[in-house]
Every structure is written in structure tokens, then in C-alpha cells.
Amino acid sequence: MIDTILSNIALIIGTTLMYSTPLIYTSLGGVLSENSGVINIGLEGMMIIGAFAGAAIGYFVGDPWIAFIGAGIVGGLFGLLHAFACVTFGANQVVSGIAINFLGAGIALFLSRMLFEGATMTKSIALDNKMPRPLNGVFHDGSFLNIIFNNQYATVYLAFIMVFLIWFFMYKTKYGLRLRSVGEHPTAADTLGINVIKIRYLAVIMSGVFSGFGGAAMSLAIVSNFRPTLVSGHGFIALAAMIFGKWKPQGALLACLLFGGAQGLAVFLGQFDFEISSQLISMLPYVITIVVLIGFVGKSAAPSADGIPYEREQKN
């Protein structure tokens, strides 16, 4: 009896980790961009192009790490585009982000059709060329830890390391302080000699890199190819997680875990022969998120200068 309960708990934890991972990367991307003062609603598009790049490079090159980094670079290029509009040309950041979403989906499918004989679905990566599973076979078969970690891909562990690194960077280094000061009060930061433009550019490019990682964490690990419905809205959920996590990396992590946990619960409940429809169970993660949000007293506040283009005052 206790054994079954334990193995069920392990199963839920395992699926939680699996579902949360892509969201964690992408919401970290959101954290970086928005803390520098640039709203990034284009996470979805960056995630889509990253998922495609990861799957395509993985298929043609065969090395998951090259594919993963490639996905980050391609995502970063989209970040550069967003930064170009928002930082250099003072764009309306929401509008530019929406444009990125259309461009990400459009370019991914366009390239897929060109590279994969007219198909919008890329060819599957060979099983050996997927992300490695570092803890596969380390624990005893059927043991608690085995059920959790046996099938987790390297991207899962890397996501947690990244959260720590971003947290450390943002709150324990002077560069992190600069990043946050640019997002809170760019004029003051500029007066102190901080290069607002450069920091915003770097932050938005990195937000693209992380979103690209998030997409690749889906197409290189959870599944082994790219298809039009793969990302379908996860970028927006990562955006929601970032807001929910109060624009902080550790908060975003918790929000992603909450969402992944609800998803894990839905998968767990789905295996029983309930009278409840599986469609209703699928609603669970979204309902839980709303309920938790309502329960959360205290409004979340964005960085003060989030969404405001920075312009130096003209010298007279």
C-alpha cells in the first residue's frame, strides 16, 4: 500500500519536472528581459523558432548539445530583433513582441517546409541523438528515486542550475545590480555611467537565448521532432509564470513547478478509469493557476521602467 502511494508520488514528481522544464527556461528569459525594462510578449515566437532550430539541427548534425546551443543562438537572433525595435527605435514593446510571435511561427514553418520536403513536421531525431538521461539506471529499478529520475533528460537538471545562476547573477553580482537598476530607473543608471542601451540589448538577446533553450527542451527531449502544435501556447504560460513569480527567477521557478505539478496531477488522474472526462482533468492546471493567483494577496509589481523606451534627453 505504502509502496504504491510512494511510487505514485514519484510519478507525479517525475512528470512535474518534465513539464516544468521548458517553461523554466522560457520564463527565465522573460525575467531577464523585463528586469532590464523591456516587455517580452514574444516569448512564444522565440520558443517556437528555438524548438524548430533544435529539432532541425539535431536531425542534420546529430549532436543534441550542438542542437541545443544552436536553438539558443537562433532564439537570440530573434531577441536581437526585438531589442533592435525596442531599444534602438523605442518601439511599442507589446506590438513588437506580437510581431515576433508571428515571425517565429511563420519562419519556423516556412523553413520546415523548405528543409523537410514540404512537411510542417520535422523528421524524428534518432533516439541516440536525443538529450542524454544522466541518471538513467543509476538507482534500483522501481525504487522511489528511480521512478523520478530514470527518464529525466539533462535539460531538466540544467534548468535548475540556470535558475540558480540567474538568481546569483541578478542579486549577488554588480552586473545584476546594473541590470535591475536599468529596469527600475534608467535615467539614474545612465547618470551613474551605466550603459543602458548595451545592458538592455544584452538582456533581451539573452531572453531570446533562454526561450530558444525552452523550445529545444521540448523538441530535443520531451519529444524528438518539431511540429506546428508542439509549443502551442507554452510561451504564454511561461510569460504568465514570470508575472506570477513577480518578475523574479526563483518566483518564476515556483510558478513553473506549480503549473507542471498540476499537469503532473492531471496525467496521474488520467490513468484511472474515472467517470470524469479526461478533458475536464486537462483543465486542472489552468484552474489551479487561477485559484492560486486569486489566493495570492498582494499585487505583483513589474519593474518600474518595464515597457518604457529609454531616450536620453537631448543636449541643448
Add this chain to the structure above:
Amino acid sequence: MKIKFKELRKNIYIFATEKTIGFTLISIFLGLVVGAIFLVAAGFNPFQAYWIMLLGIFSKPSYISYTIIRATPLILTGLSIAFAFKTGLFNIGAEGQFIIGSVAATATGYFLHLPLLIHIPVVIISAVIAAGVWGGIAGYFKAKFGVHEVISTIMLNWIALYFQNFLIYTKGFQKPGGETSYSIQPTANMMILKTWKQSEAGREWLLQHPFWKDLLRTPMNWGFIIAILMAILVWFVLNKTALGYRLRAVGFNKFAAEYGGINVNKNIIISMFIAGALAGLAGALQVVGVSHKVTLIAAMEGYGFDGIAVALIANSNALGCILAGLLFGALKYGGTKIQMFPVKAPSEVINIVIGSIVFFISIPKLIKVILSRKNKKGGTK
């Protein structure tokens, strides 16, 4: 001659930078240029592709009709988002509100048995109310608990999607043997001349009138007219009524509005209700006019997300949504034509075009810089 040319340039500059419409037109042009660059890079002839697209939109009455049918829901979801923008809210939830509207329309269209002239209004009104409440929920959460409407509407979209799928698997609603619902009753049908088209006399007449035969091949319906009327109504409410004034005041400056005695929370809920109702109307019209039922959906269909782009291209202007929706419908419908013989280019290039248009719209400064540089050059010569 040279002076005139300079004048012209100056006029273009003023048109492009000081008039919203001029700026939008230039963005559309640049978007098409970016699409052409992608086509060239992939080895296609962009002129041929765009020409085929143009023919595919305008060369037959049925093509024009299909374009309008495609545009109708986008005009309304665009209006929904534009309306919310004007009142300071970002309605990402048009997608879910559309779903709730189409589900409610299918349910009332199938289960109720009413006379012809009463059934359609009942179906539409109940769908509008259901979707309005769905949108209003997000408004209530924001007003009462301070939940960001972007998060709540994203979540509500997914809940709506699974709700529709749940109903499709529900006995009594699911058409046996299929992953769709039952079709609505004939009395709830808004397609023009639907029964006559299929009657003996109708077919006979249409055989002799090829223009009408081609036109009526499409699921032509009154939806487009309703969408235009709604755009005018939204424009009127926003600009000419006290309610619109209050809503815009809240959108413009929440604190000033509150200080001026406007109940901000109440207006947030009203605004989200109206935004939801507009998107729900799009869903309802799609059911009574085109699809007559709802089907299982695996992923978001994009009516709401496309509506965001429509609202942005229209600069959140209610009447502009009609034109932006038509442009969008034309691109989406015409885009399918370039996938076929003789061009055979990926139709996704349309999404690249749309994305680029929106991108250029986000950066008016860039266009100003490009044009002013040209102006300066013209001046020094």
C-alpha cells in the same frame, strides 16, 4: 521638374509620418517586401507568387466571398481586442471567448426549437452573453483580486478549449461516430439561400447564371454586415457616449479617472464583458453562418491571436478593424493559393508578411529615419 519631385518626397514624408493611415500603408508595403525576400531566398518568384495571390483573392466572385467570410471573425476579434486596448486592458482571451461563443451558439442552435426569425437572434444573443460573462470573469478577477488580465485570460483560453472538447465527448451533444457536435437546427442557419441553393428550382436557375452559381457556392452569410454594424456601434459607444468616455478615461489614466469619481473596478468588468461579447459574437457568427457545429480542437485555432494583429494594424480604431480584418482575411485566404500549382511556395510566408507588418508598425521611428535621410539627400542636391 526637380522641384516638383522634391515636393512629392516631402509630401510622402508628411503622409507617412504624420498620418496614421499613410504610416500603416508603408508598413504593409514593407511587410510584403520582407515576404518577397524570403520567397526569393527560397528560390521562388515573388512577383508571380503575389500575382497568383491577388488573382486568388479577386478573380472570381466566390474568391471575394471566401475572403470576406475569412475576414468576418477577425474583424470582430480585432474589435474585441481594440476595444480592450482603448480601455487600458490587454485581452489575450479573445481566443477563449470565441470558443465559448461558438459552443453556446451550437448548444442553443441545436437544443432549442424555435421559429425561423426568432431562433437566430436567440442563438446570437445567448452566445454573446455567455462569452461576455467569460470575458467579464477576467475583468472581475482583475478588479476584485488584482489578477493580471494577461494571465487570467491565457488560462481561461485553455479552460474554454478543454470545455469545448469535453462537450464534444458528451452524450446528446456529440454526433455519434464523429469528433464533432450535432449540427444546429435549420431555423438557426444564417447562410444565404441555403435551402433554395439545394432545391431543384434553385439548381436549375443557378446553372443558367454562372456568376451567381459561383458566388453561392460559398457559405455566404450575413455575418460580414453584422461585423460592420458592430464596428460602427463600437466606434459610437467609445467616442460618443458617456459610457465610452468613462471607459476611455479609465484606460487613459486609472488614478485620474478614480479621482474624477469614476468607479474604476466596475468599468474594468464592463470593458472585459464587452470585449468578451464581441469575440463571442465572432464565434456565434462562425457557427450560424459557416460551420453549423463545433469540432474537437487540438490546439488554439488562432482567431483571438490573429485578432491582436488586426487590432494593432488598425491602431485600435474600431472602423480601422474592418479594413485590417479584410486585409488579414485576404492574406490568409490568398496565401493558401500560393501553396498550389504553379507557385508551390509555403503558405506560411503569409505569417512572415503579417509579422513584418506588425513589426514595422511597432517602430514608426525607423520609417521616419529612413524617409528623413532621403529627404535630406534630396535637399542637398
